[in-house]
Amino acid sequence: MQVLYSPSTIAALDDVNKPIAPLKPAKLNGTTAAENYDNVQVLGDVDKAEFARLMLSFKAWVAPKEGCGYCHNAPDYASDEKYPKRVARIMIAMTRRINSEWTQHVKGTGVTCYTCHRGQPVPPRVWYSVATPPQDGFMARRPEGRPPTPAAHSTALPADPLSDYLLGDKDIRVVGKTALQSGNTHSIAQAKSTYSMMMVMAESLGVNCTYCHNTQSFTSWELSPPTRVTAWYGIRMARDLNNAYMGQVAEMLPAERLGPAGDGPKVYCATCHIGTSKPLRGASMIQAYPELVAPSVHPTTVAATPEPESGANQPARGAAAQQHPESSPWPTASATEVVAAAGPGQAHQVVRSAKP
Numbered sequence: 001m002q003v004l005y006s007p008s009t010i011a012a013l014d015d016v017n018k019p020i021a022p023l024k025p026a027k028l029n030g031t032t033a034a035e036n037y038d039n040v041q042v043l044g045d046v047d048k049a050e051f052a053r054l055m056l057s058f059k060a061w062v063a064p065k066e067g068c069g070y071c072h073n074a075p076d077y078a079s080d081e082k083y084p085k086r087v088a089r090i091m092i093a094m095t096r097r098i099n100s101e102w103t104q105h106v107k108g109t110g111v112t113c114y115t116c117h118r119g120q121p122v123p124p125r126v127w128y129s130v131a132t133p134p135q136d137g138f139m140a141r142r143p144e145g146r147p148p149t150p151a152a153h154s155t156a157l158p159a160d161p162l163s164d165y166l167l168g169d170k171d172i173r174v175v176g177k178t179a180l181q182s183g184n185t186h187s188i189a190q191a192k193s194t195y196s197m198m199m200v201m202a203e204s205l206g207v208n209c210t211y212c213h214n215t216q217s218f219t220s221w222e223l224s225p226p227t228r229v230t231a232w233y234g235i236r237m238a239r240d241l242n243n244a245y246m247g248q249v250a251e252m253l254p255a256e257r258l259g260p261a262g263d264g265p266k267v268y269c270a271t272c273h274i275g276t277s278k279p280l281r282g283a284s285m286i287q288a289y290p291e292l293v294a295p296s297v298h299p300t301t302v303a304a305t306p307e308p309e310s311g312a313n314q315p316a317r318g319a320a321a322q323q324h325p326e327s328s329p330w331p332t333a334s335a336t337e338v339v340a341a342a343g344p345g346q347a348h349q350v351v352r353s354a355k356p
C-alpha cells in the first residue's frame, strides 16, 4: 500500500499550487447589492461592501492581468454584453453548488474560483472530447490500432474515457463477482476504458493506484482506503458539474474556446487537483467567502438543483468504506434521473445519477 511520489514532479507544481491569500474582510455597509446596483441577478442579497470585495477577488482569481474589464465594459458595469460576465454568473452558481451540495467530496475545504482558475480566465486543466481518429486501414478500426495518445498516457488504451464517465454515466465496474462467465456483462472494451480513466484519476491527483485501492482486489470496497469513497463522490460531482453547468457555458463561449470536436471545455479531477491529492495542498478559502457557500439561486439552474439531502440513506463516511457494495445502498447506482431544466430561451438537459 505504498504511494510513490516523485519529489521533482511535486516541486514542478509548487508555483501553481500555492494558495492565494483572501482579501481582508469588508466593513459591512448595511445595504445589499440589489439595493445599490441595477443588474445583480445572483448576488443580490450580498452586502454592498462584501460584493465589492468579491469583485476585487474575481479579478485576482480569474483575470489579474485583464482586470475588471475582462467581464465589464466600464463605466457601464450593469451591462451584460461581455460573455465572460454571463459565464461568471453560472460559475458563481456552480461554485455555490460544489460548496453546499457536494460536501461528501470537498468536505469543509471547499473551492473558490481560484481552485480551478489559478489567476487565468481559462483554468490550466480542462478537457474536451476527442475527435474520432480517421478510420484508416484495418487496425485503425480497433482501439489497439490507434496511435498512442497523451490522454491515455502514451498507451493505446481508449483515448476518451472522460466522455464516457464524466459526461455520460457508464458503469466503472469490470470485475466479475463469480468465477467463469456467469453474469458479468462488462466487455473488454469497458475494462480498457476503466483503466484509462483510472490512469487519468491517478495522474490528476499525483498518486498511484494504491492511494485508493488495495491491489489484492481492485473491486473490494472493504479493502479500499477511504480515499476511494471520496473519489467515488468526486466522479459524480464532476459529472454533475459538466452536465448542469459546463453545457450552458459552452453555448456562451466564442468558437476559439471550443475543442476539436466542437464541444466546450469541461471539468475533471485535475481541474481542481492539479497533481496533488488535495487541491492547493489542502488550503481552504471558503471561510473567508461565505457568500460562495450559499445554495445556488441562479434562475437557469434552480430546476437542476438539489440532490436530495439524504442524511438517512447516506452511509456515514467512515462506515461507507467498510461496507461491501452488495450490502450497502450505494455504489451500484444505475438509475438515471433526467431533469429538464429550462434555460434562457431553450431547454437544457441535465442527466444525473441517482444518489447512493
Ligand code: HEC
Binding pocket: 036, 037, 038, 039, 040, 041, 042, 043, 044, 055, 056, 058, 059, 062, 063, 067, 068, 069, 070, 071, 072, 077, 078, 079, 084, 085, 086, 088, 089
Ligand atoms: C470574472 C468576471 C468579473 C470580474 C473580473 C469582475 N466582475 Fe463585476 N460582476 C460580475 C458579474 C457576474 C456581475 C453580476 C453579478 C450578479 O448578477 O449577481 C458583476 C456585477 C458588478 C457590478 C454591479 C453592476 C450593476 O449595476 O448591476 C459592479 C459595480 C461590478 N461588478 C464591479 C466590478 C469591479 C469594480 C471589478 C474589478 C475590481 C469587477 N466588477 C470585476 C463579474 C465580474
Ligand code: HEC
Binding pocket: 058, 062, 071, 084, 085, 087, 088, 091, 092, 095, 111, 112, 113, 114, 115, 116, 117, 121, 122, 123, 126, 241, 249, 253, 257, 265, 266, 267, 271, 272
Ligand atoms: C470547478 C472548476 C471551476 C470553478 C470553481 C470556477 N470555474 Fe470558471 N471556468 C471553469 C472552466 C472549466 C471554464 C471554461 C474555460 C473556458 O472558458 O475556456 C471556466 C470559464 C470561466 C470564465 C470564462 C473565461 C473565458 O474567457 O472563456 C469566467 C469569466 C469564469 N470561469 C469565472 C469564474 C468565476 C468568477 C468563478 C468563481 C465564482 C469560477 N469561474 C469558478 C472552471 C471553474
Ligand code: HEC
Binding pocket: 171, 172, 173, 174, 175, 176, 194, 195, 198, 199, 201, 202, 205, 207, 208, 209, 210, 211, 212, 213, 218, 219, 220, 227, 228, 229, 231, 232, 235, 331
Ligand atoms: C483517486 C482514487 C483512485 C485511484 C488513484 C485509482 N482508482 Fe480505481 N477506482 C476508484 C473508484 C472510486 C472506483 C469505482 C468507480 C465507480 O464505481 O464509479 C474504481 C474502480 C476501479 C476498477 C473497477 C473495479 C470493479 O469493481 O470492477 C478497477 C479495475 C480499478 N479501479 C483499477 C485502478 C488502477 C489500475 C489504478 C491505477 C492506475 C486505479 N484504479 C487508481 C478510485 C481510484
Ligand code: HEC
Binding pocket: 098, 105, 106, 107, 108, 109, 110, 111, 115, 201, 205, 227, 228, 230, 231, 234, 235, 238, 267, 268, 269, 270, 271, 272, 273, 277, 278, 279, 282
Ligand atoms: C471542484 C473541485 C474538485 C474536483 C473537480 C475534484 N475534486 Fe477531489 N477534492 C477537492 C477538494 C477541495 C478536496 C479536499 C477535501 C478535504 O479537505 O478533505 C478533494 C479531495 C479529494 C480526495 C481525498 C484526498 C485525501 O487525502 O483525503 C480524493 C481521493 C479526491 N479528491 C479525488 C478526486 C477525483 C478522483 C476526482 C475526479 C473524478 C476529483 N477528486 C475531482 C476538489 C475537487
